[in-house]
Amino acid sequence: xxxxxxxxxxxxxxxxxxxxxxxxxxxxxxxxxxxxxxxxxxxxxxxxxxxxxxxxxxxxxxxxxxxxxxxxxxxxxxxxxxxxxxxxxxxxxxxxxxxxxxxxxxxxxxxxxxxxxxxxxxxxxxxxxxxxxxxxxxxxxxxxxxxxxxxxxxxxxxxxxxxxxxxxxxxxxxxxxxxxxxxxxxxxxxxxxxxxxxxxxxxxxxxxxxxxxxxxxxxxxxxxxxxxxxxxxxxxxxxxxxxxxxxxxxxxxxxxxxxxxxxxxxxxxxxxxxxxxxxxxxxxxxxxxxxxxxxxxxxxxxxxxxxxxxxxxxxxxxxxxxxxxxxxxxxxxxxxxxxxxxxxxxxxxxxxxxxxxxxxxxxxxxxxxxxxxxxxxxxxxxxxxxxxxxxxxxxxxxxxxxxxxxxxxxxxxxxxxxxxxxxxxxxxx
Numbered sequence: 001x002x003x004x005x006x007x008x009x010x011x012x013x014x015x016x017x018x019x020x021x022x023x024x025x026x027x028x029x030x031x032x033x034x035x036x037x038x039x040x041x042x043x044x045x046x047x048x049x050x051x052x053x054x055x056x057x058x059x060x061x062x063x064x065x066x067x068x069x070x071x072x073x074x075x076x077x078x079x080x081x082x083x084x085x086x087x088x089x090x091x092x093x094x095x096x097x098x099x100x101x102x103x104x105x106x107x108x109x110x111x112x113x114x115x116x117x118x119x120x121x122x123x124x125x126x127x128x129x130x131x132x133x134x135x136x137x138x139x140x141x142x143x144x145x146x147x148x149x150x151x152x153x154x155x156x157x158x159x160x161x162x163x164x165x166x167x168x169x170x171x172x173x174x175x176x177x178x179x180x181x182x183x184x185x186x187x188x189x190x191x192x193x194x195x196x197x198x199x200x201x202x203x204x205x206x207x208x209x210x211x212x213x214x215x216x217x218x219x220x221x222x223x224x225x226x227x228x229x230x231x232x233x234x235x236x237x238x239x240x241x242x243x244x245x246x247x248x249x250x251x252x253x254x255x256x257x258x259x260x261x262x263x264x265x266x267x268x269x270x271x272x273x274x275x276x277x278x279x280x281x282x283x284x285x286x287x288x289x290x291x292x293x294x295x296x297x298x299x300x301x302x303x304x305x306x307x308x309x310x311x312x313x314x315x316x317x318x319x320x321x322x323x324x325x326x327x328x329x330x331x332x333x334x335x336x337x338x339x340x341x342x343x344x345x346x347x348x349x350x351x352x353x354x355x356x357x358x359x360x361x362x363x364x365x366x367x368x369x370x371x372x373x374x375x376x377x378x379x380x381x382x383x384x385x386x387x388x389x390x391x392x393x394x395x396x397x398x399x400x401x402x403x404x405x406x407x408x409x410x411x412x413x414x415x416x417x418x419x420x421x422x423x424x425x426x427x428x429x
Contacts, residue, residue: 026052027059027113030090033169034109037203042097042106045170047162048113050085056115057084063095066108073102081160081173082216086120089224091214092162092173124150125157125215125222128192131274132211132229135288138202144195146178146215146222148187154178154217155186159195163229166209174199182302187217196295248298253311261315268322272329272340278392279340281404282412314355321350337396341411348412352419377421384414 032046044063050056062077074097082091097103130144142161148154157178165171177185180193187193195215199205208229215222250262273279301307325347332339391407394400 026050026056026115029111031164031168031170032111033165033171035171035203036103037201040100040103042103044095044097044109044111045093045173046111047090047092047170048080048085049090050087050115052115052117053087054117055084055086055120057118059085059091059113059115061093061095061111061113063097064110064112065097065106066110067105068107070108073105074099081162081175082214082221083218084118084121084216084221085115086221092160092170094173121216121219121221122150123223124148124220125154125187125217127159127213127215127222127225130213130225130227131270132208132227133280133284133287134205134208134229135284137288138200138205139288140172140174140199140205140208141287142174142195142197142199142211142213144197144213145192146187146195147192148189148217148220150220151189152219153186153188154220157185157187157193157215157217159197160214160216161197161199162212162214163199163205163208164210164212165207171204171207172199172201182299248294249301249311250315252298252301253308253315255308261312261319264319264322265315268326272326272343276336276340277396277399277401277404278337278408279344281395281401282344282408284401285405285409317354318351321347321354324350341392344408344412345415348415349419352416353423356416356420357423381414381418381421384410385418388414 028049028051030047030049032044034042034044036042042065048059048061059080060077061080062075064075065073067073076095076097078093078095080091080093085091097106126147126149128145128147130142132140132142134140140163142159144159146157146159148157157180158175159178161174161176162170163172163174174197176195176197178187178193178195179185180187180191185193210226210228212224212226214224250265251259254261269283273283301311325343328346329339329343332342388407388411391403392411395404395407
């Protein structure tokens with residue numbers, strides 16, 4: 001069923017919605033696709049375009065599903081991702097066929113839509129920056145920053161992300177509320193807010209070739225921004241490829257995204273790591289792990305002053321480590337990939353020394369008491385280091401991000417382990 005080629009016929013229906021009558025041609029559908037997910041839910045995706053010449057709201061898209069004999073099996077309705085579609089503009093949609101018992105009978109579907117005239121939304125929201133990454137588990141992360149240039153609060157602000165494959169077909173849709181302040185998605189006039197969109201549909205995300213972002217609130221909307229799935233992303237107007245989102249735990253500890261400590265962490269990530277294949281590949285792996293727990297930790301942290309103090313104390317050594325690593329990077333800057341490798345190994349070794357010292361001490365005590373032979377551990381470590389270096393070389397030559405993610409992650413873990421074992425051996429002796 002996943003590989004079934006759906007014959008798509010699109011019907012624009014006549015409708016009466018609270019007064020206005022919208023004739024055929026009020027809406028059109030573009031870039032459709034469909035797939036069955038792991039729960040046997042059929043997704044019908046695409047973009048709906050407002051052809052009426054009038055802004056529309058309360059839009060409802062209906063998908064009618066048919067079997068091979070042309071018999072109607074069922075119908076499902078859903079709103080598009082955007083609340084309002086201005087004249088001549090589009091919104092993505094994802095309609096779900098939820099009857100798992102009959103999904104295998106579906107051979108064909110048609111689409112129709114109704115809507116109600118409304119006032120146009122002003123383009124007072126602006127997407128300032130964005131970065132995307134696909135982790136090893138198939139989850140697609142998009143971090144973006146939007147600004148409210150209007151005179152009113154942008155209440156209930158969201159960002160809608162649309163993923164496209166190489167043929168331009170819509171393959172997944174995601175949304176996220178603004179992280180304007182704790183417990184609020186309202187962006188004040190003249191201020192900025194980050195958004196973190198997570199799209200976990202691993203059957204689709206690996207196909208992503210490009211994506212678009214649109215910000216919307218109750219009052220305003222933004223122009224859609226189209227970006228490539230790979231590369232540096234969208235830079236903010238202040239210069240540099242910086243996405244002012246992420247670093248959630250540090251932001252919660254220091255109370256602001258603009259805190260110098262948070263900016264220093266972002267500066268290393270966005271100004272150094274993400275500018276190289278090796279660095280961006282490792283960040284894909286790291287972010288897949290980090291974002292699996294950081295939002296909930298940050299939410300809890302904001303209400304716990306003691307935890308904020310602990311996090312602050314733990315971050316200061318990391319800032320020193322990044323300073324040393326940055327020096328190594330610029331020393332080797334004649335080759336960016338070599339430079340980030342040197343900086344990464346330096347940072348990993350120092351992190352192992354500073355943050356894993358208790359584990360090394362405990363291991364050293366155990367080894368001394370048990371009189372363990374460390375030759376086997378050293379042999380395994382040598383194998384993993386060799387494998388990581390080989391994977392990185394292959395990935396550089398073949399420009400393969402997946403192999404690079406494996407190699408850089410293994411190198412970091414090997415460097416940390418090497419320091420822990422070295423400290424443990426010193427204690428043993």
